[in-house]
Amino acid sequence: MKNKFNFKYFGVAIGFLALMESCKAPMATVIASKAKEEVPQTYQNQENNSEQKNSGLIPWKQFFTDADLTNLIEIALKNNQDLMITLQEIEIAKANVLYKSGSLKPTVSAGGGIGAEKTARYTSSGAGNASTKMEGDKNIPEPLPDFRFGLSADWEFDIWHKLRTEKEAAVAHYLSTVEGKNFVLSSLIAEVADNYYELLALDNQLDIIQKYIVLQQKALEVSKIQKQATATTELAVKKFEAELAKSKAAKFDLNQQITEKENIINSLLGRFPQPIVRNKENFMKLVPQAVYTGIPNELLDNRPDIKAAELELKSAKLDVEAARKEFYPSLHIGATLGLQAFNPTYLTKIPESIASNLVGDIAGPLINKTAIQANFKTADAKQIQALYEYDKTVVNAYLDVSSLMSKIKNMEGYYKLKAEQSKALDDSNEIAVLLFKNSRADYLEVLLNQRDALDAKMELVEAKKNQLNAVVDIYKGLGGGWK
Structure with missing residues (x-):
């Protein structure tokens, strides 16, 4: 009598084996983000009106109004190599999603x-009594x-949804690369704007040096005339000559810095060296745009690097779950x-x-599980690492915005006082030159006044650049630019 196959017993056997293996599967480390739960409700020294709006939500074409700057940004978004590399990383992640989807089918x-x-005669197969004849009495x-x-x-x-879990992990990683691309976009826009303002600052400092050289040449001529009239000595002439040579040397240094800055911008734009179109005339008249920060919790949704880190954390957790299911049959x-x-x-x-x-x-694995145990431990450590990376990103984002808010406020006061200092030194310089011509002031007073006036003007230009760069950086810090 033939034995009939009993599916009930087969199901019991499968269930018993699965239960046995699941009991042996290790448990993953339970993790939770502390930084996300502890984000402050407001920024330090935040004004009330800053909570109502968020400049990070403004599209970059509306935030930046300089036509030359927006044109440079558009070229960078089309040609920047780092951005192109990031787009290929997205394609790689997308292909991995397709690969994981295919494993389900x-x-x-x-x-x-x-x-x-040819079967040997003295074997279990060759010793049988199978017929050696076939149809028509033909030999096999x-x-x-x-x-x-x-x-x-x-x-x-996929009885344990292991393959589905691997696919979900791949999807989370793919979405993370998309957010990574958005972060590259935001960073690229900010980098082009920062370097553009730095280039304008160098242009203005070069103009100041050139004007200063003209003043020093006039002062040198006066000192030579006074020497001939025995109103001063050769020492004064040499001091003015030395100061003039120093300024001319500074001009060469600024020209080199301008060339390097232009090449940095061209590199961001993905092109070979060429002049950067810009208007330096109104740089000192530029008024930094007002920035509204919103509330810190909005960073979690607006900043692409935070969203990318969160998705990588999700992907890492799913990898742990998939690695744990490797212990199942x-x-x-x-x-x-x-x-x-x-x-x-x-x-x-x-x-x-x-x-x-x-x-x-x-x-299912019963003996020698070293490989899958190592794979599980690796995945578990990576999810903890991803958690720390996420917390670090959240904390640094808050600190960035907080520091830049303070910088914008302090730079406003710094620029105002530097402007007053520069104006006062310009006035004192005119007085010193007039007194020197009339032999009522020493040449050292003229040199020191001119040097102080030059330093103040250069620092004033630097302060304007820092003001504009701080606004650009906080715009990026708030998650602006990629939308």
Whole structure:
């Protein structure tokens, strides 16, 4: 009497094996972000009106009003190599999602083969009493050829949703690369704007040096005339000559800095060296745009680097879950359907030449789990690492905005006082030159006044640049630029 296969017992066996393996699977480390829960409600010294608006939500074309600057940014967004590299990283992550999706579906392939087999007489197969005759009293050929052609399929039945978890992890990583691209966009826009303002500042400092050289040349001529009139000495002449040479040397240094800054901008724009179109005339009249910060919690949604870190954390958690399910048994189903015969002419004889096979295998790791244990520990450590990276990103984002808010406020006061200092030194310089011409002031007083006036003007230009750069940086810090 034939034994009948009992699916109930088969299901019990599968359940017992799965239960046994799940009990042996290690537990993942439970993690939670502290930084996200502890984000302050407001920034330090934040004004009430700053809470109502958020400059980070303003599109960059509306935030930056300089036509030359916006044109440079548009070129950078089209040609920047770092941005292009980031876009390819997105494509790689997208392809990985497709790969993980494909693993959920059966694999079907078509193929064929030719072979020959001769069984030894004194073997379990060769010692049988199988007939050596076939139709028409023809002997079965020896060795026995084998011609086959058909379809084969293989499918891993995702009973524990391990493959789905791996796909979800790949999707989270893909979304993280998209946010990474947004962060590159925001950083690129800010970098172009920062370097543009720095270039304008160098242009203005070069103009100041050139004007200062003219004043020093006039002072040198006066000192020579006074020497001839015995109103001063050769020492005064040499001092003025030395100061003039120093200023001319500074001019060469500024020219080099301008060339390097232009090349930095050209590099950001992905092009070979060429002049940067700009208008330096109104640089000192530029008024930094008012910035509204909103509330700190908005950083979690606006800043791409925070969102990317959060998605990487999600991906890492899913990787741990998938690695844990490697300890569970897996079910593979394989099937073949095709034509097979020892003579090609018999392949057309259907159904005699039809061959098929259906196999289901369930297997789970029992001994020597070192590899999957190592994989699980690696995934668990990576998720903890991703958590620290996320917390670090959140904290640094808040600190960046807080520091830049303070910088904008302090630079406003600094610029105002530097402007007053520069004006006072200009007035005193005119007085010193007039007194020197009338032999009522020493040449050292003229030199010191001119030097102080030059330093004040250069520092005033630097202060204006720092004001504008602080506004650009806080715009980026608030998550602006990528939308």
